[in-house]
Amino acid sequence: MSSRVIDDFGSSTKTSAAVLAGGNSGRYGGCPKGLLRLPGGRSIIERTVSVIASAGISDIVICSNDPQPYRHLGREIVPDRRAGVGPLAGIEAALLRYRSRADYLLILPCDLPAITERELLALQAGLAKMHSEVAVAVTPDRLPHPLCAIISTKLAGAVSRAIDEGRRSVGKLWRALDAHRVHFPDPAPFFNVNTPEDWHRWLLQTRFSEVPRAFDLLREKRLG
Numbered sequence: 001m002s003s004r005v006i007d008d009f010g011s012s013t014k015t016s017a018a019v020l021a022g023g024n025s026g027r028y029g030g031c032p033k034g035l036l037r038l039p040g041g042r043s044i045i046e047r048t049v050s051v052i053a054s055a056g057i058s059d060i061v062i063c064s065n066d067p068q069p070y071r072h073l074g075r076e077i078v079p080d081r082r083a084g085v086g087p088l089a090g091i092e093a094a095l096l097r098y099r100s101r102a103d104y105l106l107i108l109p110c111d112l113p114a115i116t117e118r119e120l121l122a123l124q125a126g127l128a129k130m131h132s133e134v135a136v137a138v139t140p141d142r143l144p145h146p147l148c149a150i151i152s153t154k155l156a157g158a159v160s161r162a163i164d165e166g167r168r169s170v171g172k173l174w175r176a177l178d179a180h181r182v183h184f185p186d187p188a189p190f191f192n193v194n195t196p197e198d199w200h201r202w203l204l205q206t207r208f209s210e211v212p213r214a215f216d217l218l219r220e221k222r223l224g
Contacts, residue, residue: 015124016059016102017052018094019045020087020147021070021110022080032069033193034110039203044193045110049073055120057106061097063090087147088159088168095156102153109147111192113202119189123150126182134179139187146171148190149179 021034034045042050045062052060062070067077078097080089091107098105104127106120119137127135133152137145147170155177162173184190193199 013103013128014101015057015104015106015150016061016098017057017106017108018061018063018078018090018097019048019052019108019110020090021045021062021064022087022090032064032066032110035069036113036193036199038113044113045070046073048108048110048112048115049075051115051117052106052108052120055117055124057120059102061094062110063094082163085163086168086170088163088170088173091151091170092156092159092163095151095153095159099153099156104150105153106150107147109192111194112148112190113193114189114191114206115148116189119148119184122184123148123182126180130180132178132180134174134177135182136174136179137190138181138183139190140183140185141187143187144171144174144181145190146174149174 019034021032032045034048035043037043038047049060061076061078062073063078063080064070065079067079070077078090078093081093081096082089085092087109094105094107104124106123108115108120123135123137127150133155135150137148139145158177159173162168167173188205191198191202191205193202
């Protein structure tokens with residue numbers, strides 16, 4: 001099932017979700033970022049799926065061209081329809097998957113160790129209030145987070161056309177589509193771990209005294 005939200009006009013809308021996990025894992029020695037283990041044992045992507053479900057969205061897919069690392073999640077794996085396009089290809093594939101099944105699609109990257117249901121509910125509320133086709137998270141430094149967004153599934157065609165025309169920047173596309181910017185006072189939930197250094201820094205910022213063995217192994221492999 002997808003979550004149902006009642007907007008200001010009393011209409012019921014359905015929202016599904018896609019976790020974008022198609023990025024290059026070379027920075028982590030070939031290990032997908034989403035599989036990094038958090039203190040407590042869960043991977044980042046396992047936590048992300050749980051957070052999405054806690055926000056009331058139960059229909060969740062994983063966007064990846066390599067299904068094997070994510071089979072244990074028990075979710076459908078949706079591959080890109082085009083190679084070499086970047087995250088916009090994953091967004092396109094998910095929108096095409098849901099365009100006749102849901103009204104809106106929540107997208108999140110797989111490397112957000114601190115995102116919570118509060119941010120996801122705020123994104124949904126911002127979209128419903130403004131009756132926009134795209135809502136994107138923005139933090140106090142005015143930095144938009146284009147991969148943390150809710151999109152109307154009606155925009156599947158617009159995303160495909162952008163790719164056809166060689167426009168691959170997700171942020172620029174959302175601006176062209178007049179995305180509603182949902183402002184968040186705290187940037188911490190949107191911290192993403194692009195590199196091992198980011199991962200280490202996040203662990204230190206959250207006051208964990210030890211870097212998990214998973215990070216040590218990845219670092220040794222990277223340096224070796």
